[in-house]
Amino acid sequence: MKKAFVYIQSGGPTAVINSSLYGAIKEAKKHPDLIEGIYGSLNGIEGLLDDRLIDLEKEEEEDIELLKQTPGAILGTTRYKLPKDLHDPKYTKIIETLNRHNIGYIFVNGGNDSMDTCHKLHMLFEELHLDIKVIGIPKTVDNDLAITDHSLGYGSAAKYVINTVKEICIDASCYKKGKVFVIEIMGRNAGWLTASVDLLPSDARPDLIFLPENVFDLEKFLVDIKEIYLRQGHAIAAISEGIVFERDTSSARVDAFNHIQLGGAADALTKIIEKRLDLPTRSIELSLAQRAYDILLSKVDLEEAIACGEFGVKKALEGHSGEMVIIKRISEKPYRSEFALVDTINVANEERMIPSSMMKGVKMMDQSFRDYLYPLIQGEVPVKFEDGIIKAARFKKVLL
Amino acid sequence: MKKAFVYIQSGGPTAVINSSLYGAIKEAKKHPDLIEGIYGSLNGIEGLLDDRLIDLEKEEEEDIELLKQTPGAILGTTRYKLPKDLHDPKYTKIIETLNRHNIGYIFVNGGNDSMDTCHKLHMLFEELHLDIKVIGIPKTVDNDLAITDHSLGYGSAAKYVINTVKEICIDASCYKKGKVFVIEIMGRNAGWLTASVDLLPSDARPDLIFLPENVFDLEKFLVDIKEIYLRQGHAIAAISEGIVFERDTSSARVDAFNHIQLGGAADALTKIIEKRLDLPTRSIELSLAQRAYDILLSKVDLEEAIACGEFGVKKALEGHSGEMVIIKRISEKPYRSEFALVDTINVANEERMIPSSMMKGVKMMDQSFRDYLYPLIQGEVPVKFEDGIIKAARFKKVLL
Numbered sequence: 001m002k003k004a005f006v007y008i009q010s011g012g013p014t015a016v017i018n019s020s021l022y023g024a025i026k027e028a029k030k031h032p033d034l035i036e037g038i039y040g041s042l043n044g045i046e047g048l049l050d051d052r053l054i055d056l057e058k059e060e061e062e063d064i065e066l067l068k069q070t071p072g073a074i075l076g077t078t079r080y081k082l083p084k085d086l087h088d089p090k091y092t093k094i095i096e097t098l099n100r101h102n103i104g105y106i107f108v109n110g111g112n113d114s115m116d117t118c119h120k121l122h123m124l125f126e127e128l129h130l131d132i133k134v135i136g137i138p139k140t141v142d143n144d145l146a147i148t149d150h151s152l153g154y155g156s157a158a159k160y161v162i163n164t165v166k167e168i169c170i171d172a173s174c175y176k177k178g179k180v181f182v183i184e185i186m187g188r189n190a191g192w193l194t195a196s197v198d199l200l201p202s203d204a205r206p207d208l209i210f211l212p213e214n215v216f217d218l219e220k221f222l223v224d225i226k227e228i229y230l231r232q233g234h235a236i237a238a239i240s241e242g243i244v245f246e247r248d249t250s251s252a253r254v255d256a257f258n259h260i261q262l263g264g265a266a267d268a269l270t271k272i273i274e275k276r277l278d279l280p281t282r283s284i285e286l287s288l289a290q291r292a293y294d295i296l297l298s299k300v301d302l303e304e305a306i307a308c309g310e311f312g313v314k315k316a317l318e319g320h321s322g323e324m325v326i327i328k329r330i331s332e333k334p335y336r337s338e339f340a341l342v343d344t345i346n347v348a349n350e351e352r353m354i355p356s357s358m359m360k361g362v363k364m365m366d367q368s369f370r371d372y373l374y375p376l377i378q379g380e381v382p383v384k385f386e387d388g389i390i391k392a393a394r395f396k397k398v399l400l
Numbered sequence: 401m402k403k404a405f406v407y408i409q410s411g412g413p414t415a416v417i418n419s420s421l422y423g424a425i426k427e428a429k430k431h432p433d434l435i436e437g438i439y440g441s442l443n444g445i446e447g448l449l450d451d452r453l454i455d456l457e458k459e460e461e462e463d464i465e466l467l468k469q470t471p472g473a474i475l476g477t478t479r480y481k482l483p484k485d486l487h488d489p490k491y492t493k494i495i496e497t498l499n500r501h502n503i504g505y506i507f508v509n510g511g512n513d514s515m516d517t518c519h520k521l522h523m524l525f526e527e528l529h530l531d532i533k534v535i536g537i538p539k540t541v542d543n544d545l546a547i548t549d550h551s552l553g554y555g556s557a558a559k560y561v562i563n564t565v566k567e568i569c570i571d572a573s574c575y576k577k578g579k580v581f582v583i584e585i586m587g588r589n590a591g592w593l594t595a596s597v598d599l600l601p602s603d604a605r606p607d608l609i610f611l612p613e614n615v616f617d618l619e620k621f622l623v624d625i626k627e628i629y630l631r632q633g634h635a636i637a638a639i640s641e642g643i644v645f646e647r648d649t650s651s652a653r654v655d656a657f658n659h660i661q662l663g664g665a666a667d668a669l670t671k672i673i674e675k676r677l678d679l680p681t682r683s684i685e686l687s688l689a690q691r692a693y694d695i696l697l698s699k700v701d702l703e704e705a706i707a708c709g710e711f712g713v714k715k716a717l718e719g720h721s722g723e724m725v726i727i728k729r730i731s732e733k734p735y736r737s738e739f740a741l742v743d744t745i746n747v748a749n750e751e752r753m754i755p756s757s758m759m760k761g762v763k764m765m766d767q768s769f770r771d772y773l774y775p776l777i778q779g780e781v782p783v784k785f786e787d788g789i790i791k792a793a794r795f796k797k798v799l800l
Contacts, residue, residue: 168688
């Protein structure tokens with residue numbers, strides 16, 4: 001029996017989150033014998049709760065193509081967390097929506113929190129003996145998903161961070177008496193994205209790199225910064241948003257998954273530097289741009305994101321469910337990867353940190369980290385501009 | 401008699417400041433009959449004070465070519481202000497350096513403060529009857545230089561701001577319940593760069609735009625932000641770093657020209673929004689990247705920057721001095737420009753603001769502003785990457 005397909009985007013966007021959707025739509029269209037509708041759920045799982053599904057086949061072909069260079073989550077996203085109790089009335093609402101539209105395949109494109117959503121849905125369908133397949137598509141610029149070699153979106157975010165920090169470092173070092181720059185990079189509790197700046201050459205890189213995997217020694221930091229500043233007239237530190245030191249977090253916000261909203265570490269550190277060292281400072285938060293920059297994509301990341309969407313659809317049609325697609329690195333030089341599946345329970349709510357073998361003090365990473373990251377930022381992608389401005393997909397979002 | 405040529409970079413860098421140097425070097429090399437040495441002064445005017453000049457002909461051809469995609473000021477820059485009194489011993493030191501190296505031509509590539517330097521040098525040479533020509537090359541992302549149609553570097557910075565803000569806006573609007581985003585853009589006391597986001601389409605642009613040319617009404621701002629947030633689940637304001645409102649500036653730093661160091665307006669505003677409206681916020685400062693992003697250049701800006709360097713050298717060789725190159729727009733559609741010269745006294749220390757005829761409330765600019773900016777961001781420039789990282793020029797800096 002033909003069934004419909006629904007795609008969910010969840011958690012923070014990446015520069016290639018819409019490219020996985022592109023791959024999934026392309027693959028789904030190849031199977032009119034099995035798939036009777038290609039839908040998108042608005043604002044993640046919330047679209048299933050509120051019955052807000054759109055017909056993706058009503059979107060223009062040009063916009064589907066532009067998904068490959070569109071930031072944000074075009075279907076809208078959410079950080080909504082499903083209840084633990086599978087008998088909660090919320091699940092009844094979800095089942096109603098799924099039945100109403102004859103959904104047989106669900107794709108959840110997200111990070112570790114989203115794989116929790118994926119896992120709960122799978123458990124629910126098992127319990128109710130419903131023939132609905134759920135497949136997870138991994139994405140997060142934080143690269144903190146367990147088991148997979150890397151996450152989709154990480155390569156492009158790292159490429160953005162590396163190149164942008166290079167431009168900033170060159171600009172920042174052109175005064176004889178400059179400043180102390182503290183550059184804050186995303187990654188929650190994992191340092192993968194911050195560590196990426198280690199790929200930069202010695203004359204255009206931060207002097208110091210701080211990851212949340214290590215204990216942050218504020219006193220040592222101040223001593224190092226002062227020494228570097230006095231020697232070269234400026235100092236540049238790259239810090240992860242997740243490093244921990246004493247600061248005022250009384251007004252911190254938490255999201256639905258109880259994660260503290262990050263950001264502000266660089267600002268707090270520069271204030272300490274000004275007070276303790278009396279040096280001029282500037283804090284630079286790379287902020288949302290680092291996960292949204294379709295202007296500077298990694299070709300490897302983009303191609304894997306598309307292929308991963310295709311692979312997920314194929315596997316769902318083959319009958320897989322409750323599994324997330326993972327990327328396996330099968331060769332380093334030349335880089336080659338392939339996809340496989342793992343149970344979402346093994347990924348849900350897990351965080352993968354940088355192993356200590358890849359780290360090496362506050363000035364640089366181990367060569368093994370460079371070998372790991374290097375292939376993931378390769379290849380430039382020519383994107384389409386119109387009158388000097390990057391084009392992006394616009395969806396009509398026709399509700400079912 | 402053959403004389404040497406010295407190039408000075410001054411003030412804040414732009415993405416194309418090194419491209420004007422490229423143009424000047426290329427042009428100077430065409431005149432071996434008139435020019436006997438092509439030198440660069442390290443850290444602006446400070447290089448003349450300390451006799452730290454480098455021989456630009458000793459740099460590799462590949463690095464000269466890469467100047468066209470190198471951020472920062474490759475010769476180093478300064479905000480050093482020359483004394484008012486032309487009989488100050490500092491000037492004696494400068495004259496010594498100039499005589500020692502038989503300098504006959506000085507190029508000062510900078511903004512309004514740098515044209516003050518240019519003017520003082522010209523006055524000094526007139527007074528001392530020295531045959532040394534001084535030509536100013538205009539640059540500033542702030543676009544606040546008087547008389548010239550626009551400043552070199554503005555087009556590329558505007559292109560970066562427009563495109564980056566577009567990516568951020570798309571990312572920022574994909575949650576049903578999002579945040580209030582305040583994006584801070586450079587420009588000192590002029591709103592040219594902030595206003596550039598007005599070129600964005602209605603579905604991917606800030607809801608509100610605040611320029612320093614207008615009085616910032618905090619109460620009205622809070623009312624507007626709340627209304628927009630409640631209506632669409634997020635709100636995005638683009639503000640110039642130079643807008644004025646009551647905040648703690650007791651610890652503000654000033655530079656050598658007595659300008660207050662800007663930055664921090666978005667952060668201060670989001671704190672007010674949180675306190676007064678109790679809405680989740682995020683401040684985003686585009687910071688140094690907006691003036692340093694050679695990854696996303698405006699082709700028009702790049703070509704004008706190169707041509708302006710060439711033009712300056714030609715005019716110096718013709719005997720002009722104490723003048724700055726300006727850009728005249730001779731046709732709007734299609735856009736065409738030509739160069740001319742004006743006395744630096746007319747530009748030095750002047751600030752040009754956006755005329756009121758180009759403004760139109762807090763939601764948009766007048767069409768005349770769009771017509772003005774539009775040609776300046778046109779054309780993409782393919783830059784060279786190596787293993788996923790943008791290449792940049794490296795100078796050996798061989799001292800004379």
